[in-house]
Amino acid sequence: MSPLPPLALVSSKRLLTLAIVCAFAQAGTAVAQSPSVQTINLPAQPLAQSLNALARLSHLELAAPQSLAAGKTAPAISGQLSVEQALKHLLAGSDLVARVDGSLIIVQRAAPPPSATPAVHEARGATAPVNALPAVLVTGSKVRRLEASPSKFDQSLREMPQSVSIISQERIEQQALKTLDDLMLQATGITREQLWLNNNYYSRGLQVKDIRYDDGATSVISDRDNNADAAQFEQVSILRGADGLFGAGDAGGVINLRSKRPQDKLDIKATLSLASWNNYRTELDVTGPLNDDRRLKGRAVAVLQDQDHFFKPSHSRRTMLYGALQLDPSPDTSVVLGSSLQRDRQTAFNASLMRYVDGADAQFPRSTTMGAPWGWLERQNITVYASLVQQLAPGWKLNANARHMSGDDKINGAEMEGSINYTTRQSEWWRYADKTEGSTTLLDVNVQGSFDALGQSHDLIVGLDRNSTIKHYKRNWVVYGSGNAFDRTPPPAWDYPPKGWDSSTRNAGTASAVYGSLRLRPVERLALTLGGRKVFDESQSILNQLNNSRNDFSQKNNFVPYVGAVYELSSEWSAYMSRSEIYQSQLNYFASVNGPSLEPATGKNTEIGIKGELLKGRLNASLAFFDIEKEKEAVYQSWNPTGNNAWCCYVATGSKQSRGVDLELNGRLGPSWDLSLGYTFNNNKNRRADDGRFNTLTPKHLLKVWSNHELSEWWRGFSLGWGLTAQSKSYQAGSVQAYNPATGEFDGAWQNFAFTQKAYAIWSLRAAYELSQQWKLALNMNNVLDHSYYSTIGSSAYGNFYGEPRSLMLTLRGHF
Template identity: 30%
Template sequence: MSRLTPSRCFNTPRSLLAMAICMATLNPALADDNSETQEPSPAGTMELGATEISNSQLGSVTEGSKSYTTGTMSTATKLPLSMRETPQATTVITRQRMDDQGMTSINDVVNATPGLFLDYSNGPGRQTYSARGFDIDNLMYDGIPSGYQGWTVGAQPNLAMFDRVEVVRGATGLVTGSGNPSAAINMVRKRPLAEQKVTLTGAAGSWDDYRGEIDVSSPLNSSGTLRGRVVTSYRDANSFIDDREEDHGLFYAVTEADLSEDTTLTLGFSHQKDKTNYFWGSSMVGLDGRHLDLSRSYNPGTDWENKDQEINTVFAELRQRLANDWKLQLNANYSEQNAIFQGSYQSRWAEDKSLGRTVYRSAHDENQAGLDAFASGPFDAFGRTHELVVGASERIYDMTDHNYSPYDLEWPLDGGKPNFVHTGNSRAVTTQNGVYMTTRLNLADPLKLILGGRLDWYDYDDKESSEGDYKVTRNVTRYAGLIYDLDEHHSAYVSFSDIFTPQTAKDASGKRIKPIVGKNYEVGIKGEYFDGALNASLALFRVDQENRAASLIDKSGCVDQTNCSEASGEVRSQGIDLELQGALTENWQIGGGYTYAPVHTIKDDANPQNENQRFDTDTPEHLFKLTTTYHFQGPLEKLRVGGNVSWQSRMYNDIALADGSSYRLKQGAYAVTNLMAGYEVDEHLDLQLNANNIFDREYYSSISSSVDYGGDTYGTPRNLMLTAKYSF
């Protein structure tokens, strides 16, 4: 139990933000019924009433905590650290926050997480995610990386089976191996509860959007050493877009067994099936490059299109407690995804720029396997206790593409469904093995040093042609972070992390160009208040992505003139990250942040005119996101209200026109505001109404980059969702 008084807001070094938060919590109107009685004030002084915030030392599991933050997370380094102890910008989207905002898929998490951007430029159902200006190409499940290709088979994991989502921004090669210096998104699954609990959820919303969910958890024997949980969910929805339909189904089962006092085994399975008939086509712009300002309900697609995905996953975890507080953990994950796509988008490829369609069909079999084993624990040296993690991992990504014809760029606008014919398959297998080590050295009481290293072997095997094969041998990834405790609430830190991305480009001699390297430099200050119930952070960062392949202008000396480049490209992102998450008072939760991340091309020998220019103009440089929920007390104690606002700066694309000029197509800065009200009828039944985009802001979530194909995608108009939850 922490007690706040005005003097404590100023007696120790604090940031202005922290002092403002501290003083805000002293408002007597917000004090709970258990606040201590105010003592008489000495003459000439004034004291504000004290506020108590109770907190039972938050753990890593967020379900049932009613919190917007967590106690510990290990996504950044494998070490179980609090946010204050982690020398990178971090966010956790807790189970409570998912429920308050009515989140159902990872898209909703990305929309709500500070510093992350949801990009629909590849089509409304082919979403990609980015952070600090770079695409996120890995999603993690219980700490195991899984390749994500949003523009092809990228699925949207159903949130009904997750306890929380942990996000670490910047280069995360220590835990993911290869990838971009963007962010790690780690989805942590729900586990069986110690007690029996059944939760039934039903939801109904605008445009015939209906969802049902059953969540059952119980001990499976009298001693409670065997526990199980089953979650099922189904959603059937239409849309504000004419004739758009989608449905999402999930079955998730997990069991946990205490094999002994020191050994716990977890086994689980999930089946997810998603289908939509609107995923590729976006609206066109005019030949002059301007928005056509079509109705938001306009559907540029056809009635024969569909995107059908089915994913089956099995996973296991073995935790073994060893002597001297050491532990051994083994995680395994295997998934099979079968996906079928057939669709079209409006396009103008003909010389006369007449309106037609591009049509395409493909099928994909994606198999992913991941294995991660590590030991962790304390050790003594130089009179102090330190921590160490040593582990090894393996990832296998096996993709088979089933190709069809026609793939036609000039199909008639009203040409009907093509007679697609299977023409063959292609397959590629990527294997990545790594060993890693992380240690946290206790240099002094207020000073900690985190050092980490990883060694990776990367092998891409093109099963169709051996000419496409390539390897990266013994790539070294580094991690370093220094954390200094300024006082009992604040820490300052500096950190460096990197990550590598293999590339297929070749140099003049025909050899593969060395991998792209992403480096993240960060300095910041973090605050932790009310025993960890509230976390705040301020970070300055710079991300450099180097060795990007740039095509050689003079190819006369190249062995392969169709693939001849040099490692000379460099892109830089640098900016600021601000975040606040957790409890301002016992009844008031908040989560939000602001990110400024301009990205510029530093070096591009192939296109020197791009140097010092924005790297990606249709990604906003500024992002602000804020979510809050307040539970009333006294006669209105069953009522809670909340809301969230999301603001982003402008996006634009310079579109080339037929006469050789260009037109700057823009989506100006905009904000979207959502509101929520909930009422706890009794200990079993809870009702909640979410009103989204309450001001009915009309905006484009993505914009076109060419007059030849569509790219304008409208954001969702005002809508409502009513949710009823019954627990027993």
């Protein structure tokens, strides 16, 4: 792009002023072509990051297999350079070459470059080398970036010996995904269990309990995380299976969220959307340099949303603010500081539906919620984080991450629960009040790099992390009385806060661990990963704040090993295998009222598969076979109150097995066709209960597809997308009472019953048109055929939720 006008450059020194520049950006900065020589200032960093940054600066599309850049570090460059000159400097000393072909930057392997490489001009404004290649006139084009690695290790997807799915920023915008819950619904192999106030996610039949932000330490997913606004994240990835290396030894997987980072040129995005059920949303995303040498950069994101819902008369409102600063004091040092605030309020929140006493569907309208109209839910989340990347030596760096998250929930409401009597048509009204305050502090420090030995390059990472949580929890949950389920008259609104709480607890926990991984290449094309994790300090303290009784628990954890191997079959395909140990703490499950806690659940996650980087790295393909065994999991025995928020009573005898296949294609099939396709077959067994399925909400077959087609060749500026989510039947096992002829009621003997949702397919469509270089209009339609189905099946008493009916969303997006 052309250099910014002096006024715009000065204005960019304040984040708030950046938003004002939006009004002048179209006239002052809209550019059809980039100059042949431009100011380029990139620090020493991983090669993939430098190539991505250069592509963004030049408005070119990057075509490069991820494996080519993995493990390589680019030198710092600064000066007035053409794209080809910058590429030559970035790839100096590597076995890679690059060229500009039209709107593409193509990176590929080549013979080692000559030893005489022109010196990089470090001083800003230095002239280009005398023997530089001729300048290239670069035309504007959409940028296709290399996906960032979802691992703390610098490696490509093809180098990771486990299944990982990435949802890019492009796909988030195309499908108009607004929350983490929206993203998880689109992720390969993920099943959502919708609950009253939060949601659970399952991969391969096992719950995904862990979440990681910006390659830092891992924390347990909280009740509020599923509603986190997606506007603050630039990429979401999900690792399926046990992540034994980096702090998530459970078998379901890990959600990885990458926060939006400041960019080194002025960029403004404004979004206005209008959707079904009076859903109004505005977004503003502004980033750019804050000083003349562009070493200080900022980013600000704001969201305001106001909407009704398909379940009546619910209404919600959201405010989200996100900000980040990045300071690069030297080419070897980068510091990022960020913070976010999200506030949500919802009235008449969605309480689940019940069934008749014999399990029959009550056939409520899809707009039905069993919550009282006066009920409300308020949530606030505040996050502050900091990260440091310090280059220690060529190929070596220090990463440090700190994050503090605090939040509070306030809930006041009433809902109906309980099976519906055929004669009286009645169920039960319950009162619910809740107040939760909690915080989580995460720390992670690691050193990683590459070294040469025995004629090969090898990689090493060692690190230390710590997780500290505190939760204050108060609750009232009492029955109010009977009511007609089809003609609901709610009880009067309750005072909040109540005069007293039925339960009040404080739960504090800490865990510290050391981890390490060594990736060896004993021979060409083979990489062996050996590593593991050792938790050396884990404790939990539970205080009953009503009677001041306290329980303290700690345990010594074993070393959890990890082994993986990747063999490069060709320049495009690799075969892999991995074995991760499962290690899940069960400190919160008691064997008796006074403890002790159950010992950790253990097991193994074995995976073999093949991965490919096709079409010059634009398309990722993978096929995985997995076998998961989990032992000593908590099994419910009886209910006994403990006086705190520990669960009692359990025995560690659970034995589960999950086997199946994951198939995925993700990327760009051509210059105008984006495709994401994921299929999972899962067969899970509870070996303690006659090999029946331990997770019946996870279907045997699950298919998710999103495809977007640029049709400018036939209609300039027009694109069309479509999506599909299809699954085989799911069900929830339970019990109901048989019909008793003597009483004419269903009060006979208890018998097993399966509450079933038949197989279904949900289609979505998208049409978009570029009104100009700056403005695009898009229309998304979800559940095109308006199929009526249950997104989650519960029991006869509660837990049944309808899937969303057909909906429309019109989005106007501006990019300056």
